[in-house]
Amino acid sequence: EGTVDYSQLTFDPGQNELIVGEAEWHCDEFTKGACFSRGKSEEDCQNYIRVLLVNGDRLFTCGTNAFTPICTNRTLTNLTEIHDQISGMARCPYNPVHNSTALITSSGELYAATAMDFSGRDPAIYRSLGGLPPLRTAQYNSKWLNEPNFVSSYDIGNFTYFFFRENAVEHDCGRTVFSRAARVCKNDIGGRFLLEDTWTTFMKARLNCSRPGEIPFSYNELQGTFFLPELELLYGIFTTNVNSMAASAVCAFNLSAITQVFSGPFKYQENSRSAWLPYTNPNPDFQCGTIDYGSYVNLTERNLQDAQKFILMHEVVQPVSPVPYFMEDNVRFSHVAVDVVQGKDMLFHIIYLATDYGTIKKVLSPLNRTMGSCLLDEIELLPPQERQPIRSLLILHSRSELFVGVRDQVIKIPLMRCNFHKSRDACVGARDPYCGWDLVLKKCTTLEESLSMSQWEQRITECPVRNVTVDGGFGPWSGWKPCSHSDGGSVGAWANDRRGSLSPSPGL
């Protein structure tokens, strides 16, 4: 009752359950009072869940708890059962508006990137729990982190990767935000004297996503990412600054391109009177795991000096293609999810983009170098007068479902909606990789539903032509009306019937 801000969604595959928040978990009155006394509002002094991670049979979760962050470990199958409660400091932001990201590795370490203090002036990438010593990024050092907004984190091979945007330090042409990929070795145990309790393997690089041209137009600010582990491919959505005109782009990066930049020269400023210049990487074949016992020990004094000095890579990580996969003006994308779909002839990537006005754009990733991406559909989640930003996006590949969190509800969208296309022309013309025309069944089906692939017609060679992709048998949209859940839940949902529109409607 009264729950808001569905910004964290996670899935429990064991029970086939979406975990959208938790059992009731309020701040106590004393904590709330302390929060008020520090000048925060009633709205701020609540418990906003910011970490929600499945860890074996446990759920690890942290909340802002009225600017006094705490974390709990709960039984995944019974969320009211709390095993232990620890401080959320360095694991969860104090302020619900501060962005953060966290993950737990298979060996049980928690990596969190968040503001460490009440004011939010002390951001860090921090490791705790598990069996390895706690480590953080150097404190109050703008060359490590400069007013970052953390976006995402991934556990990949020997490294933990973090993606964020931050104020650029490497130039003096006015304040600009740059997007970054950073990484640390999971077996880093910190330095001795120098870099004590601090990462010795922290590096970061700029991510470039820009419209090419004599003077490229940069989408500087990373807002969301989606990683496809099998392809080692990272999709990122980038926007202009909030004070600039709204524009967004999607760029995709190969993990190998990121790795390559981390093996290249560093960018370093000797002192405040020097330019930022490239410096040869002292250890271009750097691997975390080559050290005894899997830990990054036996560092020489020189190693540590280098580790303290060389943080930023000189080269910029370039996306897979010089032109962004998708660009749109006058809109800000906030979240991205990608589905890899088996079509008749090949695999397709479908990119789902959450817009700042509460719709989901469904985009077909470019098929080759000559053909750009296609906007397949724009899914309206809410009645036009109730539009609001999207707070989370979770795709469930196994069930072809997309979960969308907004302020006060979670919406489920089935991704395969072939039966909306009533004619062969509409079905094939939609260019939707999920759908094809079954020549025997004489209807638009998914590949699974069709009787045989040889009788399943799909032609994805160009973008769909607007206005002709849907059978003309539909009428105009009906109004929206609230509907009740079959489980009698109190969270409202909306549905509308459609008798016709330019694009298929969501089935809510």
Next chain:
Amino acid sequence: EGTVDYSQLTFDPGQNELIVGEAEWHCDEFTKGACFSRGKSEEDCQNYIRVLLVNGDRLFTCGTNAFTPICTNRTLTNLTEIHDQISGMARCPYNPVHNSTALITSSGELYAATAMDFSGRDPAIYRSLGGLPPLRTAQYNSKWLNEPNFVSSYDIGNFTYFFFRENAVEHDCGRTVFSRAARVCKNDIGGRFLLEDTWTTFMKARLNCSRPGEIPFSYNELQGTFFLPELELLYGIFTTNVNSMAASAVCAFNLSAITQVFSGPFKYQENSRSAWLPYTNPNPDFQCGTIDYGSYVNLTERNLQDAQKFILMHEVVQPVSPVPYFMEDNVRFSHVAVDVVQGKDMLFHIIYLATDYGTIKKVLSPLNRTMGSCLLDEIELLPPQERQPIRSLLILHSRSELFVGVRDQVIKIPLMRCNFHKSRDACVGARDPYCGWDLVLKKCTTLEESLSMSQWEQRITECPVRNVTVDGGFGPWSGWKPCSHSDGGSVGAWANDRRGSLSPSPGL
């Protein structure tokens, strides 16, 4: 017949004549042939007039002349009478697409800022003619001029000022264009050995026009200026880069703010491994005129070294108000003209802005710090389907007329059009400083037309409300139709009758 590109307009006050081009002045066939043989097109290999300056009873004019620029001196009252013809090199661009600017001082020197060569790789600010030695900016030195696009030039006091945009050199965050004000002393005679034949007084500073915010949004590229000498106030229009989303802004700069920056520290990079750092100005009270004979002689070796080294000012010239006077997204302004209008209670500045789609926006400059500017009107010059960029804008204050050059015609717009407002509400509600309601005549008149200022009602305290500024007695616009000139000239013009619209129409 067949004349195009009315990019240069000038007025001969003696004869009350607009000089829009010249007498017929073609390239000869030999020159054209040479132009073709260098790979240029028929269109490029014409004579495009790029300099058109009244100089006493002479008209000094230069044309690109099929990539072989030449200049002529003609009798102002008889343009076919040519006194002398000289090379246009360093006075006029070779290529008609290269921007240039030029002026002649009262003592007869020509100051031109233009590309000096066929390829356009050698830009310069060059002084020639008159009694002083020819001087230029240092050749192939990107710290002096870095791929500039020259916009305008003014002869002010002891200095000649140049306004342009160029690739920024003072940072390394990717290619960016910055806008500049530069100046030289008119009595500069160059250096000896060091800076021989080169300016010893050249300085430049960045002009800032940006939307404020945590990360300001910069309108980096100066497109046009208008200088009000009595107020020593420069209006500039700035846009985003052509590869970026279109957006434009108007900023106004006090000449004193520019002068102050030129008295402050320089920005200098010791070597390519150094940062750009501020250096104390060795001569903060710099005046051109304090030297013997009015010439800037007796420079020491040290003076010349400083002059060669210190080109760029550290401080940025800030506009009169931190927020631009006027901003608009999704449009690029190309030219600006300003009229100072005596209203009932005060003087008003009316800014005329040429848009990239061929209309003129009429904007009332902010009256005070709390009130912003008002868009008063948008004047359509051409039928919608014939929209094209505007190439020149010339305001004739004495006659309250605005001349607009487009590709193949010049359009005259009377600035006072009070009689379009038929009712008192419409007249006063238009908030047009040119107009007031005469309570005796019972009509909307200019201040001059009214019988007495005490009976002339004008209330400019807020912006006009759209849709209510014009008397509802009008019907919709009629179609456009060609009309013939009274002098039978072959250049076409267009007119349309209006029976009603949201804003007054141009009277062509």
